[in-house]
Amino acid sequence: MAKRAKQESPGRNAAFDRIYAMVDSIPRGSVATYGQVAREAGLPGRARQAGSALRNLPVGSALPWHRVIDARGAIRTPGGRQRKLLEREGVRLQANGRVDLAQYGWRPEW
DNA sequence: ATAATGACTTTCA
DNA sequence: TTGAAAGCCATTA
Numbered sequence: 001m002a003k004r005a006k007q008e009s010p011g012r013n014a015a016f017d018r019i020y021a022m023v024d025s026i027p028r029g030s031v032a033t034y035g036q037v038a039r040e041a042g043l044p045g046r047a048r049q050a051g052s053a054l055r056n057l058p059v060g061s062a063l064p065w066h067r068v069i070d071a072r073g074a075i076r077t078p079g080g081r082q083r084k085l086l087e088r089e090g091v092r093l094q095a096n097g098r099v100d101l102a103q104y105g106w107r108p109e110w
Numbered sequence: 111a112t113a114a115t116g117a118c119t120t121t122c123a
Numbered sequence: 124t125t126g127a128a129a130g131c132c133a134t135t136a
Contacts, residue, residue, distance in 0.1 A: 048116065
């Protein structure tokens with residue numbers, strides 16, 4: 001049988017899968033930070049990898065990637081489509097263009 | 111193989 | 124409030 005050709009690093013997929021699972025569990029109308037996603041996924045301190053994982057998502061993914069923002073509540077994705085997606089879900093942005101984490105921040109304990 | 115990059119966070123000034 | 128600096132590490136070059 002075919003030996004699997006050049007598999008990726010073992011840790012990569014596992015980490016990505018956890019991140020994806022986390023993002024997928026963010027309820028509609030709420031947002032989570034990259035750091036929070038990473039931490040809840042069992043990867044404390046690896047917020048960047050959360051970002052990398054999301055950046056790697058194929059277009060048309062069912063994952064609610066737009067619900068992930070930075071620790072200040074600011075949108076870090078280029079373009080500007082994320083803002084629209086959030087507003088469409090009822091997430092209101094402040095005058096400074098940032099999301100009020102105290103209000104929309106996801107609380108997994110709920 | 112090494113070096114630079116980045117959809118980040120936190121702390122300190 | 125802003126900005127610099129250090130920490131983090133998979134991905135890219």
